[in-house]
Amino acid sequence: MPTSFDLIVLGAGTTAFAGARIAAAAGKKVLMIEQSHLGGTCVNWGCIPSKTLIHKAEMYHGARKGEGWGLNLQAGAPHCGTLMPLKQKAVVTVRETHYQREVDQSPNIKVIKARGHFISPCEIDAGGTIYSAPHMLIATGGEPRVVPIPGLDTVNFLTSYNALHLPCFPQSIVILGGGVIALEMGQMFARFGTRVTILERGPRLLAEFDLRLTELFRMMLEQEGVEILCNVEAQRVEKHGDNTCLFALINGAEVGFSAERLMLAIGTSPVTKNLGLEEIGVETDQAGFIKVDRQLRTNVPGIWAAGDVTGAPLIAPAGAREAQIAVKNILDPSGNHSIDHRFSPMAVFVDPEFATVGLTNIQAEAQGYSVLTTYVDLERVPKAHVMGEMLGGVLLTAEQGTGKILGVQMLCPRAADIIHEATLAIRFGLSVVDLSTTVHVYPSISDGLRQAARDNAQMQGLI
Incomplete structure (x- = not known):
């Protein structure tokens, strides 16, 4: 007889844990099947190690850049014997304190290390043992895409x-x-x-x-x-x-x-091979990403999918929110919970940072909006001169007439933090008047967002 659970989650990364956590808190018995380390790509091979090194590279670069300000710091060669172990320590610490500790403290979550393979829509073979559940959540994530270049x-x-x-x-x-x-x-x-x-x-x-x-x-x-x-x-x-x-x-x-x-x-490929999806009829697209509806259901009843394995936006927080939505629908079948990724911001952790949320002017026009986009060069922002970081800008797209904010893009210091102000504005239907008349700290980089909203409101005659 198969060992039974209420929910089986394939994967144990950010997305998988977000779903398992909600189910376990509701009293459901959850099995997570993971073939590698807890924490998935983000913790082990992506967000944590990459941002650790990126942050240290920014510090190293800043030491040399300070010479132009009279800060005569001398930066020697990086000491990899110190840097790389500390980077790995950050990975292990996050894995243990954010994931392993949660498993240890949750009586409703069990994790096994194996590769799962569907043998039916409600049964999975993992390491030679059969496990069953009425609901399955596929959260196996993605991996670096490799193309067959000769040689x-x-x-x-x-x-x-x-x-x-x-x-x-x-x-x-x-x-x-x-x-x-x-x-x-x-x-x-x-x-x-x-x-x-x-x-x-x-x-x-x-x-x-x-x-x-x-x-x-x-x-x-x-x-x-x-x-x-x-x-x-x-x-x-x-x-x-x-x-x-x-x-x-x-x-x-x-x-x-x-x-x-x-x-x-060159991109991300979904981890869907050898899961047995073809045998049970789960539909995927040409690239192998699992097809889901707005409630994160696959075409096979009882099987759900979330995160990178389903395709864009391919960012960990969005995947986590998808898993939460999927499990909410499992727990409350009549709820029809869904996710709208217009409200999912993303950032590129270069220096200065890129960040974006909502629609571009082209996307908005394609959806039938009449729009106005305003651009503020970072040179107009006093804090940029304080920091000596004038390269960048802020774009804001709003609906003509109402001034409703539809999208924001930024290239500036701390854009990954500032974009959340724009995210809330878009999610809750705020206008350029709302944003431009909100008092902002001075001097701050976020004042560039206020200026973009003010310019937009003035050009539309709203203020």
Whole structure:
């Protein structure tokens, strides 16, 4: 007889725990099946190790940048023998204090280390033992996408996973990709002294952000010594002595890029292979992401999915909220709880930070809105001059006539924190008048958001 639970969760990362926590608090017996470490990608191979190194790179860069302000600090070479163990200590500490401790203290949550495989919609084989439950939540997450470039299997290439666990920083690196991971990792490596080349297949970096912001950041990265090329089509990879050479087409001509290491940062693939989804009829798209409705249900009754395994927005807090919604629907089938990712902010942890929430002007117009977008250059913000950080800007998109705020994008210091003000404004239907007439601390970077709202309100004749 299978061992029975009320809910089985595949995975034990941020998304999985968010769902398991709600079910356990409601008195349900929950089994979590995890083939690797508690905490999933975010804790072990993503958010925690990457942001730890990014933060330390910012500190290291700041020490050198202070010379222009008369702060004559001398930055020696980074000491990897100290830095890397401390980074790993941060990973282990978060894993143990935020995840293992919760398992230890919750009598309703059991975790087993195995790879789960569906044998029916309500049964899973994990390590040779059959477990059953009336409800299943698939929260297996994603992993770095790898494409079959000829010769790639002959070199020791990097992804965001193993690049964060190197013993020290390489002398040089070629990064294929121009999205979030490529820019975060590229800037971090460059600030620690690595010669960095970023190659993007498309015509521009960070396609989800406004070109006015991305071009500013591209210019800044190039000033820091990062080489950036777009419209690059990878052709093949070869090993040349101690270096790896990526050959690519640029404007029809083949160009070789040689570096100590090659890193792929070309997106995320869902962890859905060998789960038995095909056998039980769970639908996935062409890329393997599980299809779900607004309530996070798959097409198979009793099976739910949340987080990166379902596709965009591919950010841990959004996945956690999806899992909470899924479990709320399991506990309350008539509730029809759903999630609207227009209210899910995201940030890129480069320096200065990118952040966005809501709709762009193009997306808003496609949905039938008549919109007005205003842009405030960071040079207009007094706090930027205090900090000596004038490169950046704030864009605000609002509905014409009502002034209802629809979307905000930012490139500025602390954007990942400031974006929450915009998130609340959009979620609760505030207008540019509401935001512009709210007293803001002076001087502060968030005053740039107030200025963008004020400009928008004035141009619409609302104030």
